[in-house]
Amino acid sequence: MAAALSHEKLSETHRPTLDQALDAIRTRAYWSPHPEHPKAYGEGGVPGSLGPAEGKAAFDAVLHTRLDLGQPGTDGWTGGEVSPYGPELGVEYPHIDPDVLLPAMSGAMGSWRAAGPETRALVCLEILARINARTHELAHAVMHTSGQAFVMAFQAGGPHAQDCGLEAVAYAYAEQTRTPEAADWSKPQGKRDPLRLHKSYTAAGRGVSLLIGCNTFPTWNGYSGLFASLATGNPVLVKPHPRAVLPLALTVRLAREVLTEAGFDPNLVALAAERPGEGIAKSLALRPEVKIIDYTGSSSFGDWLEANAGQAQVYTEKAGVNTVVIDSTDDYRGMLSNLAFSLSLYSGQMCTTPQNLLIPRDGITTDAGAKTYDEVVTDIAEAVGGLLGDDARANGLLGALVNPDVKARLEAAAALGEVALASRAVANPDFPDAVVRTPVVVKLDGAKPDDGAAFLSECFGPVSFAVAVDSTADALTLLRRTIREKGAMTVGAYTTSPDVERAVEEVCFDESAQLSLNLTGGVYVNQTAAFSDFHGSGGNPAANAALCDGAFVSNRFRVVEVRRQA
């Protein structure tokens, strides 16, 4: 292979990182090769990376241009993203003819398969390194499609997303190399000669993998599936959310660059941007070439994919209703400030943000004395209000509402109960058109789950319900029912009672939900760290897969054995 990026060069650069990643998914201790501080990039930082000004300039340079990826089957151009902060992005992307592009992608599989798991992993790591070097550029792209504040777009959309991609590569490599490349098999036959066979085992990808991206976390929610599929030998067609194309288009461009330099067909990664209202996800999902689908978005389309794309392995992250059970605490201040941050971060527009706070009507015990339901709710409201009292800080935490639907839900929520904390509009001096809102906290006392209560549906956005319950036992019954019927990406609980702790754990074991207990410091229930935490469980209706585990990668390829008489 006369490629610019030889296996040897890739191995020298990336094999140590791969080994560290493999170690991290086994120990689950903290680890990341991707610095999360913006100042770590640029001169003196990550080698070859763009610094703050360079990243911003790169982002500005791509605006109002046509992003030609050189893909076969390009039958036109489309675009039209408008930043939640106001500006039109004006970038045009290739529109695809799937009858041309999909066969080209399938045709790229043979040499990618033949390259083997290690080379595939190393190429993926090179792609991630190129992405990492352009984190500042991507941060602006994520900010101006998702509405995240810059620092969050930088961290969650940059290093944390890159961690997710690397974690998936590590799982994919580990899974494919559980079976050796070859084995000699010799079965004793008593006094006769043993039976002997030479066997080879080849990890073979399944076919085109379709990534259906989301609006709020285009890279964070996309990279796990993208890299899991690519590393296991599958071409990946990236279909971004129409309002969040740019971060994934830039990703695809870097992937195609690296694949070419490494001597592979760039069509192993391609972009499928769509025209307004075209809805191409549905038709692409049913194409016979598509054997794997990764999806993040609404439950209705996720359920449709699971039920209808029978030719494909379908991995979905859908909607859920996240609950925090508040029973008691020995750090009342810590609990309040931790919850306030969780409810505020990115205006609650995270699939992991708590929605329902279950509080006993008779109150809770705390290190600051007994607190009634009303007091707890008031104190939470005050904590949120205090956290977001300063507009600059509020802008930095909240970001902008991603679309008018979120704003509409926020405005409607106030009518659902007694408003403990009203939402307020925050002015953004840099982007006057941005819609920035603080969370609303609504008290629900007496709402019964069987009345079709609003709190039992996902109300995506900065809306929380402080639900009064008869007792902690009732809270656990409601928690179990919520997870089982509606799903949950996260569960939180505060308690000083070992019995309650055990009981809430049992509910989460039974119903397969990830639990955070007594968080009062700088880690929040809505955050998951790659290599250590699992994002979702795959065992309740919120998601049919966890990011990332063996099940997420093991069915993206099949092992084909060839036996020969030895």
Next chain:
Amino acid sequence: MAAALSHEKLSETHRPTLDQALDAIRTRAYWSPHPEHPKAYGEGGVPGSLGPAEGKAAFDAVLHTRLDLGQPGTDGWTGGEVSPYGPELGVEYPHIDPDVLLPAMSGAMGSWRAAGPETRALVCLEILARINARTHELAHAVMHTSGQAFVMAFQAGGPHAQDCGLEAVAYAYAEQTRTPEAADWSKPQGKRDPLRLHKSYTAAGRGVSLLIGCNTFPTWNGYSGLFASLATGNPVLVKPHPRAVLPLALTVRLAREVLTEAGFDPNLVALAAERPGEGIAKSLALRPEVKIIDYTGSSSFGDWLEANAGQAQVYTEKAGVNTVVIDSTDDYRGMLSNLAFSLSLYSGQMCTTPQNLLIPRDGITTDAGAKTYDEVVTDIAEAVGGLLGDDARANGLLGALVNPDVKARLEAAAALGEVALASRAVANPDFPDAVVRTPVVVKLDGAKPDDGAAFLSECFGPVSFAVAVDSTADALTLLRRTIREKGAMTVGAYTTSPDVERAVEEVCFDESAQLSLNLTGGVYVNQTAAFSDFHGSGGNPAANAALCDGAFVSNRFRVVEVRRQA
């Protein structure tokens, strides 16, 4: 735990075996702890095992009795198995009320989950050891339900099936222990204190696992799913084929015995026998408690399960059309005798038996000179005829036809083309009512795949088609189409050409089919060895899962994480 079988005792007895199994699935060298010679059991053999006479006596003693398993929700008794060799078995089994039994099974999960992956694996190994000790009894049960000849029933239904169960336990244990039980996570924060969390990770089963057994290999095709699910924390409800209940009922009895002795709820394994024509698989498969289904059988019901049992993870092995490509050979005699055995074993009633032999019309090159299509077919027919010329040997290889449908297909096949080898009835002196038949080989020259040709559908039983093709290249085109459209559990090929070898490998990689090349000795394309071979690939229409690999176990449980501030 005051159980008779403590963890320590189980560990002392079985941990070394588990470690060897874990090693075997990594190296894929030959290994088995279960002797396959009938004389290895009884006095002086496997400790505590039943010898030939004891096993036969145990089998005879269970005939015409009621097998009371002590299951809750037993609302009557059912039975009615008739041996393919003639005799009625007369065993009665509990009939279940799922509204009582399923909640009892679900209720057994908590303590089984709390026991952890190692104890679950060790308990499974103890169950397998008890089964192994009663291999002689189970061999008769398999013989008189499947129609397999005794030695095959003994080996495939005994040690080989036990190997499959153990292999699944090893995969399940490995998968659950990839993630540690706990981790301390500490994220640096520059000059501030690091963020610290203590995390625990619990493998939690998903719910009741339903095993839908088959008629021909009740234990071999059943044990992988049964033990994979049990070892990953799930109760298993065993729904045998109504004509092959006894081997699985005896298995369930032993499992319940061991679970009780180890201090667990015996309802972790239960039997669901059905009344004639009741078809309970369909209603059980849709029960909300059922979260996992393992199925072996027809494509129509397998496809139905995949499409309809959306609440469950569904693992299917269905029908396929297995092909052997004959291009050339340097051991013509070896090829003929190997093929003759493959076509004859258990009257071709294996999902792995070759059906279509693709032979170039202009003939092939061999070490015995060039052979025309007609000569090759005649020589295969003669090899089969020679192998089965002696009635005693024929009975020992063929066994009995499992049901009248197989006989009807066999009889109809002769009309599909020119008969190269006619089937003949073989008398069985021990069982005069047994229907024993040698295979038919039918020549098809000029049959086009698009004519709805019979050879492109599975013709389960002792029927093979010698299909004349224009060239080896045509054979590979037909092979690709057959795998893609109809599925294949096995592919065989004979060639002396490296180019052809490479081409057939590429087809199998592309279409995900397991390939055996140039088998001319004592290993046959229809045999797969646990720990080394994969049974099916899970990547073509014949099966959506392989036995056994990571994908077969990784979604039978979910990892639930609990994070606590450290």
